[in-house]
Amino acid sequence: MEKEKIIEVKDLIFGYEKDSTILKCISFDIFKGEYVTLIGHNGSGKSTLAKLLSYILEPTSGKVYIEGQELNEKSIKDIRSKIGIVFQNPDNQFIGSTVEDDIAFGLENRNIKQDVMKKTVLEFAKKVGMDKFLNKEPEELSGGQKQRVAIAGILALNLKIIIFDEATSMLDPEGVEEIRKLILNMKEENPELTVISITHDIEEAYLSDRVIILNDGKVYKNDIPENVFKDEEEMRKIDLDIPFVLKIKNELAARNIIIPREIKTIEGVANYLCQ
Amino acid sequence: MRSDILGKYTPYNSIVHRLDPRFKFFALILLMVIVFLPFGNYTNRFIVLGILSLIIGIIMIVGKVSFKSFFRSLSSLWLMFIFLLIFMFFIPTKGEYPIYSFNENYTLYWDNLLQVLHIIIRLVLMIALTIILTSTTLPMDITYALDWYLTPLKVVKFPTQVVSLTISLALRFIPTLLNEANRIMNAQKSRGVDYNRGFFVAKIKSITTLIIPLLVSCFSRSDELAIAMEARGYDPYKTRSRYKSLHFTYKDLLALLFIILVAGLVITFSILSSTIGGFDDVINFIWGIKTI
DSSP states (O other), X not given: OOOOEEEEEEEEEEOSSSSOOSEEEEEEEEETXXXXXXXXXXXXXXXHHHHHHTTSSOOSEEEEEETTEEOSTTTHHHHHTTEEEEOSOTTTTOOSSSHHHHHHHHHHHTTOOHHHHHHHHHHHHHHTTOGXXXXXXGGGSOHHHHHHHHHHHHHTTTOSEEEEESTTTTSOHHHHHHHHHHHHHHHHHOTTOEEEEEOSOHHHHHHSSEEEEEETTEEEEEEOHHHHTSOHHHXXXXXXXXXXXXXXXXXXXXXXXXXXXXXXXXXXXXXXXXX | OGGGSTTOOOOOXXXXXXXXXXXXXXXXXXXXHHHTSOOSSHHHHHHHHXXXXXXXXXXXXXXXXXXXXXXXXXXXXXXXXXXXXXXXXXXXXXXXXXXXXXXXXSEEEHHHHHHHHHHHXXXXXXXXXXXXXXHHSOHHHHHHHHHHHHGGGGGGTOOHHHHHHHHHHHHHHHHHHHHHHHHHHHHHHHTTOOSSSSOHHHHHHHHHHHHHHHHHHHHHHHHHHHHHHXXXXXXXXXXXXXXXXXXXOHHHHHHHHHHHHHHHXXXXXXXXXXXXXXXXXXXXXXXXXXXX
16 A cells, blocks of 8 residues: 655755755655654754754755645745644743643634634643643753643644754753653554654664664665664664664574564563563 | 742642733733822832732732741841932931931931832832743733733734734743753863952853853744744744633722722822822811811
8 A cells, every 4th residue: 555645855955054964855755644753873964954844944955745735935834734843842842831721722723612722732731741840940841741731732722744853961860760751652643743853862762663864964874763773784874873772682692582573662572582 | 040030930720820811911000100100298109118028918819929938038138228328318308306417417317218218119019010020921911911911902913923923932932041041150160260269350250251151042933933933834924723711800990999999099189188188187177087
């Protein structure tokens, strides 16, 4: 069955200055309902790509299509109503003065009726586990909690695509774990949802459906995580590590203990071994 | 650092907290005006201010505004008190009972002391009123109230929603920026900047090491915020719905009547005292003993 393309990136080139390009001809497709992670070491151009996808920057050449619609000055307003973006800094995207106000912000922009809004806010606050914090101000929340509020605000808009623009890079390990789990839950609940996560968290990449590795402004690999992280040496060469779970699996495999492919977490491995 | 900010919203559930912010805003302005009305001689002034202080004090107790932090934050007013007294000393004034006399022109009278006290009390009351509003009302609600008062301007196409959103964003970022300032200060201290020592010029110089990084981060923050708002579909020219709405209940009506009654009495007294004179005379006039 042919999968439906939802994002198409075609020959994307970008440079802040004319003679030096950061992104050198990038092309890839993302299909409906996929969970794709974009990884790369610092300076690989992944944050630039994130800005291009959300049209904060304009490409030097090449095109981005979202649901067949070209991303440009004219279509941006239309396209922004299809894409939700979770940004890096938890503070700078907290718009409302309390949790509920922030979740409601996007709904207010859509001119949704008050009674409907109240229900929606509560529903999505529950989904991200923030329903007990509705009246809290951003200063009273942790980074992970603020990001969860941002996610709730986007989920409430019922969008087709969510881009995580290094959403976990400013969080503590617990916050990172919270967001990782939340993304998986989100996907489980709504398989139609397309998630693109630009991240440096290889553990998260391992949990996704597909990994795109950027290196030196080019797509270095574009495959399922098992294949991408197969060769540890190769990953080292481009300054990336392989996920911790995979390392353990490899070590166990060397001792003739084969862990099934579906098991992707440390807890899973531990449970499997204890069986 | 955060908990020390004067007038920060305290999440209690008192009657003052639950009142309609539009009413609170109105009451604040009204009471501020009547605090500054003239009441004739000093006896009159202090009696009226005493009554007003009592009312405001009761509101503070009901609204669970901390007196301790209130008075602690007022401690710097002593400086102003002394400054005003010195100021009075150099201004040629007339009085009956001198406290200290240098010569005819430079004399400090008891009257001056009362005058300064009068100014200070009015200032304290004004600060108290503002603090009652800000510590019992969410910044967002104050913004809603302000927006409501600006509604008539919509007729002339004044972008009231933009203004109220701007204000609420500014209020929302105050604690964030304070934390940031604290962080920068600590970072600079660890690099050897001393914010406490030195004279005027040295202090200004050390402050620039705080201000410039703070401004830079402010700009990048606002940039990111603008992008985040746009990404969530904000368009200043589109009609937006409201998540919260304000409700004017019978409690607000009662409170409004009470405040209008107080204001009415004080204003009447102010007018009477300017035409009749002393407090006793006004009281006698009210009881019908004396006529003009």
